[in-house]
Amino acid sequence: MAIKKFAVACYDDEEVLFPALKTVRHSGYKLHDIYTPFAVHGLDEAMGLKGTDLHIAGFIFGLCGTSTALGFISWILTSDWPLNFGGKPHFSLPAWIPITFELTVLFSAVGMVLTWCYLNQVMPGVKKHVFHPRQSDDYFVMAVELNDHTSEQEVVDFLKTTGAKETSVQIAEDSWWYGRFDKEEAYQKL
């Protein structure tokens, strides 16, 4: 959570974006992030990002659901309030499979979505800086972080050579904050 200065380059084609990304990474400038209107396959690898372990969270939540269901039902029907259904055993596992399955799925799905919201830092009322309004429409927007050692003009000129349709320099919060998208954010000078 810090206010930083970014050089922003907008591309209108992923076939321009990929080579541009490669040159930016080779150049040594600090790549902040890329924003795309849809999931571009291979872009995460090209950026050098690791794969996500979200599915492991889903598996763990699923196990919690299974053990909750089995533990809870077996405690109720064998020790807390055992009922005699026509002399059938109190521990009647096959009849518990449907609820165990449903709770496994429920825990896994709900837990994973909450984990997803937490990791992505998305929630109602959360606001993040939108570098270009078309980044959710048809632009691929690359933000390069600027610092005291980089020349603003140099980076912008460099980004232009990579095939950017539009470039700009923006001062922005690099993370999220509570805010509304109909209100402009006001930053103090760096």
Add this chain to the structure above:
Amino acid sequence: MWYIGFFFSVALLCFGIFSVTWAVYWGLGTWGVNRTIGWGWDITNFVWWVGIGHAGTLISAILLLFRQGWRTGVNRAAEAMTIFAVMCAGQFPIFHMGRVWDGFFVLPYPNTRGPLWPNFNSPLLWDVFAISTYFTVSLLFWYSGLIPDFATIRDRAKTKFRKMAYGVASFGWTGSVKNWQRHEALALVLAGLSTPLVLSVHTIVSFDFATSVIPGWHTTIFPPYFVAGAIFSGFAMVNTLLVISRKILHLEDYITVGHLEAMNKVIVLTGSIVGVAYLTELFIAWYSGAYGEQAAFKWRIMGPYWWSYWAMMTCNVVSPQLFWVKKLRRNIPFTFIMSIVVNIGMWFERFVIIVTSLYRDWIPGSWAYYSPTWPEVGFYLGTFGLFFTCYFLFAKYFPIVAVAEIKFVLKTSGDNYKRGMETIEAQSEEEFVHEVETHHAHA
């Protein structure tokens, strides 16, 4: 056009609320159900709506796993339909309880009655878990797919209010690469979870019947038979809605005749499965030699409810076979009519299973006849009101096609992509492999 439809739906919904209030105030005696036929229109409608609610998740989840690109045109609307249909379905068992204010007794919470827990061995309680899980997971799946599209609307919004409202709805989504990566992982795992879930839900609904000892219900064929029927009616309902939506919202380029044809192919497949199931039921009733079973089926076909049995057979078994003809599959008015016919047939199927298995009891003295009263009919019409009110609101304020997914499909099947592929296809195999290897070495 929208306002007329919306007004009509809200009017129906109000009538439904009135009918339900009437039944709750005066008691379930206002319904036509009696001691012999304890489940009438209410449970028929419950199973019917749940069945309709199966297509959305099937389209989004199973077709996602099978990598069926065409699903992107229709999945969003189908998922919305699923959620609204399950909402409608849920009303029926809740109000069938009679003393609906005690409805929370089905939840296993520590209480002052013992604590006395619900019976976890009962299929009716399995249903509580199945339907609520299905609703929750479908909602999460649907909404997580909507978030990027809400962000698109937010960034294009002209008015302050829209920017604010869609800003909240989009959860602050910006489309960063890492977020997309997790989004794809989430969609895939949720699809993987939803696929067995969607099959389990109607299986468990069928257990409500199959685990009992009523002739006509006590059969092992029920789970697959119910699931096939659910997909059958669900796809028909999706077709009903899509034919209207694409016309009114001018989405002919996104929801094409090809989509409708693909849907019709699934309808002819599942319709045939349902047909085979009906015939298998008949065969087994005869072959088992069980007297009760044989009598139940004889009365289904020839008893006082013969018209419901034959309506079911005509609508579900005979009529979908017309979809073997390609010309009819691609005919939009015909598709629309068939989608209605199929859902009428599937309603009769549930009516046949429920009422015509109950009305001739073990004791001839308790044989009875059942016909619905106006609060039951009003309740059913009211759920149509609820369904279409939700759907109209969805169609006006939500992105009805999955925008981000369509963009993804267009990008990978668009001109630029094909041009890029041409150079790759022109390469010899060694060149291609070499390039990939060096790429990996660099990465």
